[in-house]
Amino acid sequence: MPSTTARAVTPIPRTTLTESAFEQLISYVVKGSWKPGDRIPPERELCQQLGIARTSLREALKAMELVGMLDSRVGDGTFVCARSEFLSRPLLWAFTGTDHAELRDIMEARMLLEQDLAGLAAERATPGEVDKIGDAVRMMRASIDSGVSILDADMAFHLAVAEGAHNEVLRNAVQLLRNLMRQWIYLKLLIPDVPAQVLRRHEAIYGAIRRRDSEAARKAMWKHLNETAMLVTQMVEQNSGSKKKPRRSKE
Amino acid sequence: MPSTTARAVTPIPRTTLTESAFEQLISYVVKGSWKPGDRIPPERELCQQLGIARTSLREALKAMELVGMLDSRVGDGTFVCARSEFLSRPLLWAFTGTDHAELRDIMEARMLLEQDLAGLAAERATPGEVDKIGDAVRMMRASIDSGVSILDADMAFHLAVAEGAHNEVLRNAVQLLRNLMRQWIYLKLLIPDVPAQVLRRHEAIYGAIRRRDSEAARKAMWKHLNETAMLVTQMVEQNSGSKKKPRRSKE
DNA sequence: TTGACATAGTGGTCAGACCAATATACCATC
DNA sequence: GATGGTATATTGGTCTGACCACTATGTCAA
Numbered sequence: 001m002p003s004t005t006a007r008a009v010t011p012i013p014r015t016t017l018t019e020s021a022f023e024q025l026i027s028y029v030v031k032g033s034w035k036p037g038d039r040i041p042p043e044r045e046l047c048q049q050l051g052i053a054r055t056s057l058r059e060a061l062k063a064m065e066l067v068g069m070l071d072s073r074v075g076d077g078t079f080v081c082a083r084s085e086f087l088s089r090p091l092l093w094a095f096t097g098t099d100h101a102e103l104r105d106i107m108e109a110r111m112l113l114e115q116d117l118a119g120l121a122a123e124r125a126t127p128g129e130v131d132k133i134g135d136a137v138r139m140m141r142a143s144i145d146s147g148v149s150i151l152d153a154d155m156a157f158h159l160a161v162a163e164g165a166h167n168e169v170l171r172n173a174v175q176l177l178r179n180l181m182r183q184w185i186y187l188k189l190l191i192p193d194v195p196a197q198v199l200r201r202h203e204a205i206y207g208a209i210r211r212r213d214s215e216a217a218r219k220a221m222w223k224h225l226n227e228t229a230m231l232v233t234q235m236v237e238q239n240s241g242s243k244k245k246p247r248r249s250k251e
Numbered sequence: 252m253p254s255t256t257a258r259a260v261t262p263i264p265r266t267t268l269t270e271s272a273f274e275q276l277i278s279y280v281v282k283g284s285w286k287p288g289d290r291i292p293p294e295r296e297l298c299q300q301l302g303i304a305r306t307s308l309r310e311a312l313k314a315m316e317l318v319g320m321l322d323s324r325v326g327d328g329t330f331v332c333a334r335s336e337f338l339s340r341p342l343l344w345a346f347t348g349t350d351h352a353e354l355r356d357i358m359e360a361r362m363l364l365e366q367d368l369a370g371l372a373a374e375r376a377t378p379g380e381v382d383k384i385g386d387a388v389r390m391m392r393a394s395i396d397s398g399v400s401i402l403d404a405d406m407a408f409h410l411a412v413a414e415g416a417h418n419e420v421l422r423n424a425v426q427l428l429r430n431l432m433r434q435w436i437y438l439k440l441l442i443p444d445v446p447a448q449v450l451r452r453h454e455a456i457y458g459a460i461r462r463r464d465s466e467a468a469r470k471a472m473w474k475h476l477n478e479t480a481m482l483v484t485q486m487v488e489q490n491s492g493s494k495k496k497p498r499r500s501k502e
Numbered sequence: 503t504t505g506a507c508a509t510a511g512t513g514g515t516c517a518g519a520c521c522a523a524t525a526t527a528c529c530a531t532c
Numbered sequence: 533g534a535t536g537g538t539a540t541a542t543t544g545g546t547c548t549g550a551c552c553a554c555t556a557t558g559t560c561a562a
Contacts, residue, residue, distance in 0.1 A: 014554095016514065022317055026344050042543060053516045055306060058545085063314035066273050067341070074544045075524025087341055099334065102419070106338075109420040116363045169356040170363070172345030173424065180338075265523090267545065293512060304547045309514085325513045326555025508559080515552070522545070530537080 017052050021060040024050070029069055029080055030172065039077045040070070068179075084155060088179040100236055103184075107232060110177040111225040114158065117165040117174060118205055118221035122214040125164030130210055133160040137206050140199050150195045151186060157202050161221075164209065184232045191231065201227070268303050272311035275301070280320055280331060290328045291321070335419045342424050346431060354435075358483060361428040362476040365409065368416040368425060369456055369472035373465040376415030381461055384411040388457050391450050401446045402437060408453050412472075415460065435483045442482065452478070 028034040040046065047057040061078065064070045068085040072078040125133070140153035158178065162171040178185070188194055201224035208216035279285040291297065298308040312329065315321045319340040323329040346357065376384070391404035409429065413422040429436070439445055452475035459467035 018313055018514080019317065030344060044543085055517085056515060058306075059310050059313040059514095060317075061544095062269055062310040063317040066270065066311075066314040067318055072544060073524075074522065075542065077543065102334065105418045105420040108418055109424070112367045112421065113363075116367075167356045167359055168353070169346050169360040169428075173342060173360070176341050176345050177420075269545085295512080306548085307546060310545095312513095323513060324555080325553065326511070328512065504562090506559100506561085508557100510555105510557085512555080513553085516550085518548090520545100520547080522543100524541100524543080526539100526541080528537100528539085530535100532533105532535085 017056045018059040018063075021050055021052060021057055022063055025060055025064060026069070029064075034080045036080050036082045038080045040080065042077060083175055084179060084182075086179055087176050088182040103181075103232070103236060104229075106177055106180060107225070107229040110174060110181070111222060111229065113170055113174045113177065114161070114225055115218045115222045117162050117167070117170055118209065118217040119214040120167060121161045121164030122209045122212050122217040124166045125209060129160065129164040133157065133164060133206050133209060136160050137199070137202050140195075140202060144195050144199060150189055150198065154185070154189065154198065154202075157206075161205065161209070181232070184235065185228075187235055188228060188231050194231070197227070198224070268307045269310040269314075272301055272303060272308055273314055276311055276315060277320070280315075285331045287331050287333045289331045291331065293328060335423060338420055339423045339427060342420075343427050346424075346427055354432075354483070354487065355480075357428055357431055358476075358480040361425060361432065362473060362480065364421055364425045364428065365412070365476055366469045366473045368413050368418075368421055369460065369468040370465040371418060371421075372412045372415030373460045373463050373468040375417045376460060380411065380415040384408065384415060384457050384460060387411050388450070388453050391446075391453060395446050395450060401440055401449065405436065405440065405449065405453075408457075412456065412460070432483070435486065436479075438486055439479060439482050445482070448478070449475070 028040075034040055041049065043054055043057060043061065047054040050057060061070060061072070065072055065078075066089070067087055068089045069081055070078050071081055121129070121133070136153055136157035136159075139156060140150050143150045143153050155178075159175070162174055165171065189198070201220065204220040205217055205224065208214075208220050279291075285291055292300065294305055294308060294312070298305040301308060312321060312323070316323055316329075317340060319336045319338065320332055321329050322332050346360070372380070372384070387404055387408035387410075390407060391401050394401045394404050406429070409425070413425055416422065440449070452471065455471040456468055456475065459465075459471050
């Protein structure tokens with residue numbers, strides 16, 4: 001695009017009806033108008049409400065379904081999924097298994113974001129929210145004692161910390177990153193001794209948050225997720241038998 | 252679902268043509284048959300190859316487009332995106348799906364992310380990348396001296412820092428956040444004396460990165476963006492004349 | 503060289519028809 | 533009351549064909 005000598009001009013944005021519908025429908029989900037478990041209006045009704053053809057609407061709905069936000073059932077309707085389902089479809093995290101640099105970037109991004117969230121939670125969480133973090137810790141202890149998977153308790157803990165940070169944008173972002181890593185998190189928690197270690201890390205994070213010690217919360221969360229990253233890296237390498245590639249400094 | 256007394260039965264999996272097509276097309280991308288920049292076959296041809304109706308294919312293609320894997324251009328064709336784009340769209344949902352406290356959350360998220368990026372750039376940027384950051388600082392000095400907008404130089408600086416951090420996920424995320432704030436950044440830079448101040452802040456960040464002082468880079472970036480957040484908050488309040496709302500502690 | 507015009511190709515949108523699956527209601531039989 | 537069968541309405545799934553909107557490319561005239 002040649003530069004003009006006068007005033008710079010900006011391209012006119014193009015969009016499609018499908019994309020507009022997609023964005024509008026997503027905002028219903030993310031903003032909470034449509035809650036997990038809700039049944040959204042039938043296609044024939046929704047396309048009239050939106051003033052577009054049913055085909056265009058289906059394109060948007062199908063996209064939302066394929067990324068895990070919606071679940072459509074013939075004869076019944078279309079339902080909103082839990083947030084933990086978004087982006088957690090096996091197909092989508094096929095990427096994280098094939099490009100190790102990408103997986104590392106995701107893990108690192110998650111470490112940085114969750115560290116920030118832990119620090120903010122220590123500063124901002126209400127007493128009720130701190131209790132909720134504690135509940136998740138106790139839930140994990142109970143899960144370990146009764147021999148069931150700690151996956152749900154793990155999710156609940158991280159979510160409660162993110163809630164306590166009072167930043168919707170970061171909370172949503174880190175949730176998506178977690179969802180992308182869902183397979184790896186699941187596999188990690190199957191390793192003997194890992195659940196007990198995870199519990200200890202969560203206890204340390206919870207303790208720092210309760211004491212309102214932001215820096216300690218950050219450090220504890222970083223330590224926890226760094227261990228996760230190392231375990232996942234090992235799993236990935238065992239999976240692919242590939243050589244360890246230098247990560248930093250492109251030169 | 253009542254349990255049977257005999258042998259447990261498993262549900263018969265249901266699928267749709269759209270989902271099958273989605274899976275097959277994604278595997279072309281994942282496995283590298285379709286590389287970034289490649290133009291995939293036209294819809295009318297591809298639907299024949301797959302043996303499905305064009306509408307069903309479009310649903311799959313649209314989904315891939317909306318998660319950032321494909322880019323379709325009317326009259327031209329549909330192209331495979333760079334890998335680094337794949338997470339951009341989903342992150343955008345996280346960033347834009349929130350309501351009234353949105354701008355503040357976005358600004359804070361940006362501060363936290365860019366702080367992290369500055370710290371990482373100090374550790375990881377190649378000499379060439381450090382030079383590029385310096386170029387952006389010199390570009391801004393030249394823009395101020397010749398009285399033109401520093402918008403481009405501002406963008407170039409932040410982008411160069413993000414590049415030096417070597418984390419694609421965070422780089423994408425911060426680009427998206429900057430885009431969301433584009434209007435406010437533009438208005439901020441119109442305020443007298445702000446460009447000179449921005450230049451000083453950029454110089455401090457650049458200096459810290461050049462010295463490889465990660466902590467100083469973080470602090471300098473935080474200071475810079477905190478000032479931005481305050482200016483933008485003032486602008487927002489002047490715009491709306493609204494009362495300042497308590498931000499923290501939901502109780 | 504530039505501008506105008508025509509054409510072909512590609513994605514975007516729509517409408518309508520029909521199919522497949524499910525939920526629900528009702529009835530008969532044991 | 534429980535089970536099975538049938539009918540109906542509803543919902544999502546698929547297909548077809550038509551047409552529109554935009555872009556790339558080629559040709560021709562000034």
